Amino acid sequence: MKKGLSVVVGMLIFLVILSIVTPVAVLLFLKPTAEHQQVIEETAYRNIAEQQQLELAPIVPTPYGGAESLINFIYTYNSTVFFVFNLNETPPIPIIVEYFLVFNGEHWVRLCIAKQGDIYIATEEAQQPIYLYIAPSNANVQHYGNPAIMVELSVAPYQNSPNYIVAVTQYGNLIVAQKP
Numbered sequence: 001m002k003k004g005l006s007v008v009v010g011m012l013i014f015l016v017i018l019s020i021v022t023p024v025a026v027l028l029f030l031k032p033t034a035e036h037q038q039v040i041e042e043t044a045y046r047n048i049a050e051q052q053q054l055e056l057a058p059i060v061p062t063p064y065g066g067a068e069s070l071i072n073f074i075y076t077y078n079s080t081v082f083f084v085f086n087l088n089e090t091p092p093i094p095i096i097v098e099y100f101l102v103f104n105g106e107h108w109v110r111l112c113i114a115k116q117g118d119i120y121i122a123t124e125e126a127q128q129p130i131y132l133y134i135a136p137s138n139a140n141v142q143h144y145g146n147p148a149i150m151v152e153l154s155v156a157p158y159q160n161s162p163n164y165i166v167a168v169t170q171y172g173n174l175i176v177a178q179k180p
Contacts (some may be wrong), residue, residue: 007065012086052093056175070156071095071134075165075177083124083149085136095134096170102155103164109155131170138153 032040055070070091072084081100100111100122113127117138118140120132132138132149139147157164165177 026159030157045171047095049169049173052095052169052171053173053175054092055091055093055095061111073167073175073177075157075179077179079153081151081153081165081167081177082141082143084143085132085139085147088136088147090135090137094170097132097134098170099129099168100151100153101166101168102153103158104155105158111153111155113151120149120151121154122151 068157070085070087070089072082072086074082074084076082097113099113102109102111102122109124111124112126113132114121114123114126114128115130120140132151134149136147136177138167142147143150153165167175167177169175
């Protein structure tokens with residue numbers, strides 16, 4: 001009789017241990033790791049950034065068989081840059097320029113954006129820097145009949161080359177200015 005009771009007690013102890021170990025093991029081994037969660041978050045972020053970059057790449061067919069982008073980022077050699085809206089549409093993925101980078105011949109200069117009246121100015125020291133939301137509603141000039149946002153640069157790029165002006169967006173995209 002004592003032998004039969006010890007088997008039952010042993011079985012109860014085994015079931016109690018099993019009922020504790022099983023849920024703990026499931027929680028530990030099935031929970032995604034921090035690295036896995038970062039990869040998932042980074043993938044979504046990267047996809048949005050790539051879609052934003054496409055908004056400034058040739059995607060719209062033209063009557064001449066070529067393609068033009070929704071928005072052009074142009075440097076006009078007189079210390080001004082333009083964001084020209086070819087179709088007068090707000091881009092599907094918002095483009096928010098946080099600052100500009102200009103190469104002055106010796107080093108890269110970070111230019112913050114400020115607004116004075118209707119004029120956007122990119123300067124090294126802005127009292128109250130702003131982010132520039134790239135949308136036709138913020139257009140302050142016309143560029144060959146298309147609405148455009150004009151930004152005056154306080155630092156002229158090295159040798160007036162358009163490859164030395166970069167707009168940095170909220171997703172970290174670097175958009176290089178083109179010549180007109």
